[in-house]
Amino acid sequence: MTDTPAIELREVCRDFRRPRTSLREAPPVVRALRDVSLTVGRGERFGVVGESGSGKSTLLRLVCGLDRPTSGEVLVEGRSIGDQPARRLGWLRTRLQLVFQDPMSSLDPRMRVRDIIAEPLVAQGIHGDHQARVRELLDRVGLDPGAAGRYPHQFSGGQRQRISVARALAPDPDILVMDEPVSALDVSVRAQVLNLVDEIVDGLDLTLVFVSHDLSVVRHVCDRVAVMQDGQVVETGETERLFTEPGHDYTRSLVAAIPDLHAALAGRSAQDLARGAGRPS
C-alpha cells in the first residue's frame, strides 16, 4: 500500500458550459482543465502554481471531491472519487482536508471557534471528547485555549487562518490541501503562518498540496511544483530545479516575476522582467 500515491489525476478534463449566446449555436464551453495528469506521492509537499484562470482552483475542487471531472479519473489514496455521489465520500473527508484562501469568508461568523474547529468531527459523526480535541488543536496552531469561546471576527487575519488550519487538522487527515492560504495576509503574518504549516506538515507527517500564484511562497514550502497555464500542466519538477533552470517559457516568466530587491533598487519593475523573460528566445 505504501506505493499508492496520495493523489493521482489521470487525464482529467473539466469543461464548464457557459450560458447560451445564440439559439442555433451550442453554448460556449470553457475548458478549465485539459488532460491533466499528476501524481502526488505520500508525504510529498506538492505545489501548484499559475495565474488566476489557469485552472488551479478547479483542480483543487476536483481533488477535494467538491466537483466532478468531465472525463478522466481522480484517485485519492488509490480510490476513485470522481464518480462517487457526495454521501459516499465520507472516507475522503477524514483523509483529506482543506484550508481556504480568504480567512474572512472561510469561517462562519455566527459560530464560535470551538464549533468551527469541531465541525468536521461533528459532520463525520466522529465520537469522543471534542472539547479536548479543540484545545489540543488550538495549542498545536499556537492559539490560546480561551480562543475557543470567541467568534471569528475577534481575530486578525493570521489568527483566523490558524483557526482554519486547526479545523482542517481536526479529523486527523493524511492530506492537507491549501488554497492560497497566505495570499490574503500581511507579509509579516505570512511568514508566521508558513512556518506553522511547515511545522505541522513535518510534525504530523502529512502530504501537502499547496496552491498559490506566488512562487516565492511555494519555494518556501514545497518540494515539487506543477506549473499550470490555461488548464494545462506545462511543467512539473523539483522546486529548486524549477527556480534555477525553468524549462518552459511560462515558468521562466513566473520566476522572473518574483520581486527581487536588487531589481527593485535598480528601478526595474517585475512587469518589465516578466515581459523580458516571457519573450520567446
Place this chain on the structure above:
Amino acid sequence: MSEVQGAPAGGVADTGRAPAGGSAGRRLNASLVLGGAIVAAVVVLALLSYVWTPYAPMRVLPVEPYQTPNAEHWLGTDRLRRDVLTQILVGARTTLFVGVVAVGVAAVVGVPLGILAAMSPGWLGQLVMRGNDVLLAFPALLLAIMFAALYGGSTRVAMIAIGIATIPAFARITRSGALGVMRTEYVVAARAAGRSPLGIAVRHVLPNVAGLVIVQASVSFAIAILAEAALAYLGLGTPTGQASWGRMLYEAQTTLRSAPHLALIPGAAIALSVLGFNLFGDGLRDWLDPRLEGR
C-alpha cells in the same frame, strides 16, 4: 487587504488575544430600547387584561354612551356604552395573537422554502420561486377577503390568511440571504468537512439569515396588525362582540365627527404598536449581529 491591517505589527507573536474592545459586550441601541419598550407595553397590556380590566370585557354598562375620557372611564365609553379602556386592553390580546400566528405561519413556511430555493439551483428552486411570485402577485387583502368569504369572518381565518399572504416576503428575503451564504467559503468548507445539505442549511444558512428573518418578522408583524385592523374594519375579521382595535375603528366610523376619540384611541394604539415592532426589529438585527459587537 484591509482586514489584515488590524493584525499585530511584524514581530509581535500572533496568538489568540482578541483586539482591544472585542469582547466589551453588545451595546443596546436606541431603536431596540424604544421599540422593546413599546412591544413590552403592548404585551403587558394584553397580559394585564387576563387578570384585571376596569369593567368586565364587552359588558354593556348602565351609563351614558359617547363619554369622553373622565375619572370613571379613563378612555371614555362607546356607542354601546362599553368601557373603551377595557376594550383596548382586551384588544391588545387579539392584536398580539394575530401578529404571532400570522408571522409564525409565514416564517415556518417561507423560511424553509427560501432556503430550499437557494440551495437547489435547478428546476426545483425555480418552481419554488415562481410559485412564490404567483402568491406575491395576489393582493394580500383580497386573499384574506376570499378566505373570509369561504370560511366565514373570524380572527382565526383572518390571521391564517394574513400569514399565507406574507409567505412570499419571507421566502424572498430568506432566499436572497441564503444565496449569499451559499457563495461563501465557509459553506464550501462545511461541504469539504462532510456536512450534508440539511446540516449546512441548519448550521450555516439559517443562523446567517436569521438577522434578515427577524427584521422581516417585525415588519410583517406590524403589517399583520394593520391587516387585521383593516379586515376587522371591513367587517371580515374579528366579529362583533369580540374586542379588536380594528373592530373599534370600524364601529367608530359613524361617529367620527361627534366622538372622534373613539377612533383616535384605537388608531393611536395601532400606530404605536406598529412603530414599536418596526423599531424593535431594526434594533434587534443590530444587536444580534456578533460582528457589530462592542461598537
